[in-house]
Amino acid sequence: MNVSNQEHKLSVSHFILMGFPSSPQRQLLYFGLFFVTYTLTLTGNAAIACAVRADRRLHTPMYILLGNFSLLEICYVTSTVPNMLANFLSTSKSISFVSCFAQFYFFFSFGCDEGFFLCIMAFDRYLAICRPLHYPRIMTRQLCTGLVVFGWSCGFILFITPVVLISRLPFCGPNIINHFMCDPVPLMMLSCAEDTTTQSIYSAFNAFFMIGTFLFILCSYALVILAVVRMPTAAGKHKAFSTCASHLAMVFLFFGSIMLMYVSPGSRHPVEVQKIITLFYSVITPLCNPLIYSLRNKEMKAALRRVFGTEILFIKHKSNIVVI
Template sequence: MNASGTEATTSVSHFILLGFPSSPEMQLVYFGLFSVTFTLTLTGNAAIACAVRWDRRLHTPMYIFLGNFSLLEICYVTTTVPKMLANFLSSSKSISFVNCFAQFYFFFSFGCDEGFYLCIMAFDRYLAICRPLHYPRIMNKQMYTGLIILGWSSGFILFITPVILISCLPFCGPNIIDHFMCDPVPLMMLSCSEDTITQLVYSTLNIIFMIGTFLFVLCSYALVILSVLRMPSAAASKRKAFSTCASHLTVVLLFFGSVMVMYVSPGSRHPVKKQKIITLFYSVITPLCNPLIYSLRNKEMKTALRKIFRIERGAHKT
């Protein structure tokens, strides 16, 4: 019995990612479309990270967090999109067992880190607007350095358990995943045995993380908005505060809205096409929109980005 169980567990050495089944011509169209999207995402987020690094006026906690968030977005999209692009040009569309779970681990770890960073940015705005006199003392270099480390490491710690549990499930065939990435829900459905404990741990972890971080962000910005409304200051400063909060809240709603629909209740069995569209939205479209949202609504960021592009143009001319 032990021998057969071990054999069944190790019988699947790779998975097939179906992606978006269509004609070869349509696959090339998809490849071109997502290649452009991927390039724009990398360029936009890298530009924000460089602007924060090179412009001394942006060396404040708010922009430092934003720069790290942009770097996180780059890491986030590179875990899945390159493989998806390769599969558009491939006939096999296979991914090894180890690479599949590595993709699963890094994608969801970076995704969790994004959620934590949105909480950190909301906390920073709360302190800056609601506790302005205490802000320099609280948000000192040690504090924001610690928050940066926490934001980058939390997801990797949090997702060790579900990745280990799901990878230890017996996979004895079939090995076809009707998705463009190694998503945990289709993976659990491919397992030879239904492990309710693993499903419960995974679902509980998702619910606690998503609802907890989402409520934290909403409560922080609710307090910020109330504080801004009570300000006796000029309309210009109120507009600036609202503009900053609006940018952050837009990103929060785009990210958490799509992710919660998909993962808070994985047992709801969303149709396959709906799963792919929702996953595509938060894994490809949202990282593309974030640089636009932050740069278009922020004068300091727009000025810094203009400087960067001027420097790049000058370098190309010389």
Template sequence: MNVSGRETTTSVSYFILLGFPSSPEMQLLYFGLFSVTYTLTLMGNAAIACAVRWDRRLHTPMYIFLGNFSLLEIFYVTTTVPNMLVNFLSTTKSISFLRCFAQFYFFFSFGCDEGFYLCIMAFDRYLAICRPLHYPRIMTKPLYTGLVIFGWSCGFIIFLTPVVLISQLPFCGPNIINHFMCDPVPLMMLSCSENNIIQRIYSTFNAIFMIGTFLFVLCSYALVILSVLRMPSAASKRKAFSTCASHLAVVFLFFGSIMVMYVSPGSEHPVEVQKIVTLFYSVITPLCNPLIYSLRNKDMKAALKKVFGTEIPVHKT
């Protein structure tokens, strides 16, 4: 059968997201488990964002960046989890071509923005700890406002190109994605085009972005740790290490899992492993981040108690 390029490209109008195939009873169990996880993620990150917004003691660049990072987490999980919950109760599990690529675009744009925010927070800690005398002069309101805008917008600009390129691939069937979201790797595997240039461009883009941002964060914190070790006061060392430890924990949770998936070749990972790793960085990490940031920070714990109506007195030392 002779099929023209235009007809081939438009032959697939929707995809089927298999998710986690199992019995109806297990699907209900998954629905309950991920519903609770999603709710806790929204509550935890919203609490941090509200604490930063309402407590004037947290109106500093470090906490402003953290508040925006928490808002990003809310949008990040919302791009995939609600659709996954619907599919647990659905028999068709279908998603339109347009919605699939919209999910792909927003999920990875917000994820890209998170990577930039981790760099911004690392840069802020570097200035605060390694250049404390110059920090107020450098980290001015125009600068941190510009960094906030940059952190929110850059991912959406950068990810336009990969999404447009992959959406232009011909999809002539099958249309079944063995995943719970529209991930680019299984999407490109469904293409009936034998041209792998786009896949190479996408892999190169991911490698440059993730390795570049990860190295920037590591170098920033390496300089911070060296500066902390030279501090004469043990109390100052503990406070600096406490802040850096929470940031680094989030960094390794975020970058560790996505590098496993998108920097190394996708063909080396079994389908179930891909799902579990994706689940980790898309659902579990956003759930853990509020706990990591709040449990090790006295100011944040005091602000959260204020948000929940149990404010405690804060004594100045």
């Protein structure tokens, strides 16, 4: 039986990602739209990461975590969008078996890391607002570094098991995935044999990770809000609420869409609805990150002006020297 399964699996050497079937003209329109979105996402998140790296005033745990989160967003969106853009211009729209599961692994590992980083950022805000006197002693550079390493690595460790289990399913055809990426739900639907054990493990993993991290974040911010309400000054309340509101906006954007897709009966949604939901958490959310965090944060906006204002002046000064 194992030999037969291996032969069936090897009979599928590639998959076809249908993406968004439409006329060639509309495919070009989609390409232009998503190319601009991808470029803006890279630019905005890279600007935040560079500002945190270059401005010493932002070398605090909150902004270090934000800078790493922005880098993570770049990796997250890059794991799927370039291939989607290439498929808009391609007629074959094929992806190899190995590349498909590599995309699956990296996309969901980065997504898992996002959830952990949102938890870490919520924990940091809880300490800063609810335990302000103990915050410098607790959130040391060593702890901050450890949390950053944990946030980056945990998803890659945890997602090995689901990817290996699904990749070992027998795939003997058809090989057409009605999606723009290698999503696990349509992949499991293409398997020649229904493996309830793999499906159960995958569902349990999703439920444990998403609901667990989401509840941790909600509990952290519930305690933060209670502490903010007790603050004596209106200015302190406004600053704390402003910071927490931006964080919570990102949390609800990210977790709301992925829970709708994977914790609720996501596989029962119509295919086109699944694509739209996936677009929301894979493309729209990374685009919103710099808007939410930079436009609502005075310190970040000031740092962006200092860093990039200096760069622009330097470039102008250098060009004037060349002209002279």
